Amino acid sequence: xxxxxxxxxxxxxxxxxxxxxxxxxxxxxxxxxxxxxxxxxxxxxxxxxxxxxxxxxxxxxxxxxxxxxxxxxxxxxxxxxxxxxxxxxxxxxxxxxxxxxxxxxxxxxxxxxxxxxxxxxxxxxxxxxxxx
Numbered sequence: 001x002x003x004x005x006x007x008x009x010x011x012x013x014x015x016x017x018x019x020x021x022x023x024x025x026x027x028x029x030x031x032x033x034x035x036x037x038x039x040x041x042x043x044x045x046x047x048x049x050x051x052x053x054x055x056x057x058x059x060x061x062x063x064x065x066x067x068x069x070x071x072x073x074x075x076x077x078x079x080x081x082x083x084x085x086x087x088x089x090x091x092x093x094x095x096x097x098x099x100x101x102x103x104x105x106x107x108x109x110x111x112x113x114x115x116x117x118x119x120x121x122x123x124x125x126x127x128x129x130x131x132x
Contacts, residue, residue: 038100039100043103046103050067070086081098106125108121
């Protein structure tokens with residue numbers, strides 16, 4: 001369908017704006033996906049620990065205990081990446097810093113490389129929650 005030539009300039013400006021917005025959205029999505037992939041990679045030792053925790057809970061405590069992960073979420077401004085785990089009906093939210101060096105949960109802040117301390121804090125959290 002042809003449009004009236006008097007709208008040529010308006011249509012051109014709007015087409016450029018739309019193309020620019022589409023490009024910006026695609027770039028933001030690419031950055032979000034790359035950030036989430038990097039956060040997941042940094043979080044992998046903790047994820048492995050949580051899987052082992054689930055297996056131990058199922059084997060030694062009760063077979064209905066599950067440790068489930070939600071989708072990763074990008075924080076405002078890509079300053080943090082978040083994932084929530086449900087552990088035996090309790091939620092624990094992990095925050096990975098945008099430089100992938102820090103992990104925070106339940107008001108505890110760790111160097112993400114300090115896996116032993118993170119694991120101990122998770123164990124303490126689980127014990128406190130499951131004893132109730």
